[in-house]
Amino acid sequence: MANTITVAGGGSGHTPGILLTALKFKEDFPIKEVRLYDIDEERNSDMGIIVDYLLKKHNTGIKLVVTEDPEEAFTGCDFVFSQIRTGGMEMREKDEKIPLKYGLVGQETCGLGGFSYGMRSMKDFLEMVGFIEKYAPDAWILNYTNPESIISESVRRQFPNIKIINACDMTIGIEELLENSFGYDRRNFIPQYYGLNHFGWYKELYDVSRGKDVLPEVIEKIKNEGFDVSDMVPSWAHTYRVMEEMVKNIFPDHLPNNYLQYYLYEDKALEEDPNYTRANEVMDSRLKEIKDTVAKIKENRELDTIGYESESHGLYIIQIAISILHNKNDHFMLIVPNKGAIPNLREDAVVEIPCYVNARGVEPTSLRYDIPDLHKGMMEAQMASEKLLVDAFFEQSYQKALEAFALNQTVPNATVAKKILDEFIEANGDYWVDLK
Template identity: 65%
Template sequence: MKSIKVTIAGAGSGYTPGIVLTLLNSDEFNVEELRLYDIDPVRNDDMHVIIDFIVNNGGYDIELIKTEDPKIAFTGVDFVFSQIRVGKMEMREIDEKIPLKHGLVGQETCGLGGFSYGMRSMKGFSELIDLIQEYAPQAWILNYTNPETIVAETVRRKYPDAKIVNACDMTIGIEDLICDSFDYDRKNWIQEYYGLNHFGWYKSIYDVSLGRDIMPEILEKIQKQGFNVEGMDDSWALTYENMKKMVDDFPTHIPNNYLQYYLYPEMIVEQSDPNYTRANEIMDGRLKKIKETAKMIRENPDLEGIDYEGNSHGQYIVDIAASILYNKNDRFMLIVPNMGSIPNLRQDATVEVPCYVNAKGVEPIRLGFNIPDFHKGLMEAQVASEKLLVDAYFENSYQKALEAFTLNQTVPNAKVAKAVLDDLIEANGDYWVELK
């Protein structure tokens, strides 16, 4: 079992305990050193209290380091797990509420809120990559930073030789939901999936234990039974009700749940509360839990335990690290340049497709079929709008940003696109590059 040093960038995130517990309990490698890095010292300190408790309470033999110094954070590490959120949850709230004010979808990674976040992430993530390249050019960067397609396109243009894997666990979430709802085991599956990040479809799911494609029966079960949403919060339960509607209306493929924002934007706006969005739910939930847990530990270090455990979000990124470390060639859904993976889609698109991961990095799978025109048309428009946004970032171009906003499929016309763009420029200030 190999020993590794890992840095979590954006360590103040509520996802950190789950990732750390998955890391510490892995039987594939020994985490010799774990470094928590965040530019917010208060959040980093709270998370350090929680992770230190987990390490000590679990009897793990590991050196734990908390730092806001990038030199200390990155020098000599093997992996950087990146989950930064530029502007934190306060800016996510703005991303969601400004479009809603104009009658448009307000969402973290989709629509114009996603583009606002994308402009911040391009700038902030580029600064992070610069630091990693300076202090740890040998390290693998396993990236969860959103919006993934926009971030991956930025990295492709600016850092073509960076050792980076762009991953999203949403497909794992969908597959877990299907298994929980209809009694399958995704470990038996070989999936054909294609799209952009948060914008894709399953074409087939071959179950090796059954020896057949089970997609037709899954689609039938979704239509007849719906998903099991017991125990979910209201917003996620509604999301999966909307996902069933997508299957009812377009019954040939299993869609990524985020497609609801593009296929039914007016319905999503009607379902939204412009004064209390998902960002507010997280502030009152996951973020509040971090503060309360850290306070509880500080006041009583001898607690028997705290309410955190490993999860599929953590397992996904840990499995990717293991596949690199041991040259395993395991299969994952990852965000990569198209270059023929989807034959009838433009070659320079940044797509999400099955890939093999080994010691050299990511090897995308060529799917070997043309995708339907309906999906292709949706994807081509989305690719173009995202590329225009990345152009706007690199060229400091207001015009390209306006074109990107206008082309986004949640937007009905250029007038409202311009109004939202101008509002978001003012709200984001120095988080964005200057647009001229």
């Protein structure tokens, strides 16, 4: 039976890659209708032009709906692929640059920029989940919206029974880096990984083709050879060079998520140009590409230069959807309530661990071992600050927001935490709830 999918945040530059990935799996994941839903009418319209062109180019016969109306977007849909970005790149730029003014990490999911984004995301995401509960109560929400730990915690509190799976493709990115650098095939990996979103560690990488854990040799290769970053943009190359240092100096027995650099090597993260952040990179590349592509399609010129392709960013949620549809029990790294999965971590943590996905949804695995004190201590501090932020959102509490900002591990003292919080309140305006 063919499916109706709604892409929430349809105006995103990732939308073509997700849909082209879905087309590669049309036997297992047939689609009859695609709906692009976005509150930004201009961006949604632009992406509608691109998606319409791609669907016709591939002779899909798939119906396309472009809408800013939640009832039209969600009624009767089977899957919602969520990638909303409240405030767009303009607010992301502020998330990154305001902390940098104070000498702190400026990043969209980590540090206080991530908290600013989280407060915006919760407001719009929870409203959207309410629409989905009303118009498509049986739909699965496959969520990429960041910051995922904060989103997951807020949804757990307000919509405990909603059918949602929170996934992040960063672990795919790390495993693909190992493929490209050292010749492994990530399809053979059975990983043991634990942490919070963008805040975790590989404990084991069992390679089924070799019948053993290859993580020790991976770590030695990282130490002795380093990653192959020759084809990366400078910001990502820098990220993985810092990741090499984390392996060499801090985590000799584990492979860390690269985002831990923002908490442990803040000085390295601050080496990049504070006046030209990742938001500026995206505005000058992906957003410009959208406008250029729309112009080519409208003017019927240079169509052979339109370069949208299937991408790994979309692969994860397509494979999750297929595992649900066909009850495959495939293995994914997902963000779920802990409930004892990590025995020495608090029960109500929202953790990222290996899970199986079937027709019932997510079946988390239990690690059955205690994690090291260094990892546990870092996670508990991060988790507490995130929970305080979610408290601040639901209680509209300035005090809880200040506590969350002061506890964040990128923040040296409460004085600077308060200054940045106050500046973010002004910068975000109605994007945030009114803190009292």
